[in-house]
Each structure stands twice: as C-alpha cells, then as structure tokens.
Amino acid sequence: MDINDLSKLKGRAVEDELYRIAWEEVTAGRMDPVSQARSVEEGLGNDGLIQSAYIKHRVRRLRDELNSMITAKAAAETKAAAETKAAAEAKAAVETKAAAEAKAAAEAKAEAEQKKKRFGYCKKCGNKMGSIGYVLENGMCWICRRKNG
Numbered sequence: 134m135d136i137n138d139l140s141k142l143k144g145r146a147v148e149d150e151l152y153r154i155a156w157e158e159v160t161a162g163r164m165d166p167v168s169q170a171r172s173v174e175e176g177l178g179n180d181g182l183i184q185s186a187y188i189k190h191r192v193r194r195l196r197d198e199l200n201s202m203i204t205a206k207a208a209a210e211t212k213a214a215a216e217t218k219a220a221a222e223a224k225a226a227v228e229t230k231a232a233a234e235a236k237a238a239a240e241a242k243a244e245a246e247q248k249k250k251r252f253g254y255c256k257k258c259g260n261k262m263g264s265i266g267y268v269l270e271n272g273m274c275w276i277c278r279r280k281n282g
Contacts (some may be wrong), residue, residue: 147199148192155191159184165191257281 142150168190174280255274274277
C-alpha cells in the first residue's frame with residue numbers, strides 16, 4: 134500500500150501505515166532527503182537517534198502529503214459538483230427558453246390563423262374586409278350577408 138491508498142483507511146490504521154512506509158524506506162535505504170537532513174541534525178551523530186528522528190519526521194511529512202491529497206481531492210469533487218450543477222442549470226434555462234419560444238410561436242400561429250378566418254376578401258363582392266374592420270362570416274361580409282340573408 135502506498136500513500137495514494139491511505140485515504141481509504143481510517144484512524145489508527147492510517148498512522149500504522151505511515152510508520153510502515155517510513156520503516157520500509159529506512160530498511161531499503163531510500164530515505165526522503167528533507168526528513169533525513171532533519172534527523173541528522175536532531176540525532177547529533179548517534180545512529181539510533183538519527184533513525185528514530187527520521188521515522189518521526191518522515192511520518193509527519195507523509196501525513197502532510199496525505200492531508201494535501203485529501204484536500205485536493207475534496208476540492209476537485211466540489212468543483213466537479215459545481216460544474217455539473219451549472220451545466221444542469223444552463224440546460225434547464227435553455228429548455229425553458231425553448232419552451233417559451235415554442236409557446237409564443239404557437240400562440241402567434243393561432244392568432245394568425247384566427248385573423249385569416251376573420252379578415253380577408255368577401256367571396257361575393259370581393260371587398261377587403263380587414264381594412265375597414267368588417268368581420269367575415271361564411272366568407273361573406275356583413276353587407277352581402279344582409280342582402281342575401
């Protein structure tokens with residue numbers, strides 16, 4: 134298990150794993166330069182103290198790395214959630230606008246159809262009824278309807 138997998142652990146298991154990683158570095162001779170420098174300074178030439186100080190400093194640095202990774206992961210998740218929410222809101226706004234435009238177009242079409250039915254030319258006399266405000270009924274103006282009526 135490496136530092137990337139530690140975010141899945143809880144409590145004492147995290148700390149134990151950090152110590153295990155530090156100990157493996159000591160036994161393998163792959164030491165972190167910063168932790169090693171601090172431990173040499175603190176150990177004052179005593180190999181046992183240097184090794185002990187290395188583990189202490191390395192665990193502290195590993196814990197800091199882990200906290201940074203967790204914070205970065207949380208920030209990325211928050212950002213992704215915000216982007217998803219913004220995209221959903223934008224999509225909803227587009228859909229609402231499209232629905233409003235479709236409704237307005239349907240209303241305009243219905244109004245035009247209604248006007249077409251009400252205003253136009255009389256079948257009998259050919260007068261344009263819309264210009265003088267006469268309403269057509271059965272395709273005839275009120276004058277022709279009265280004469281034929």
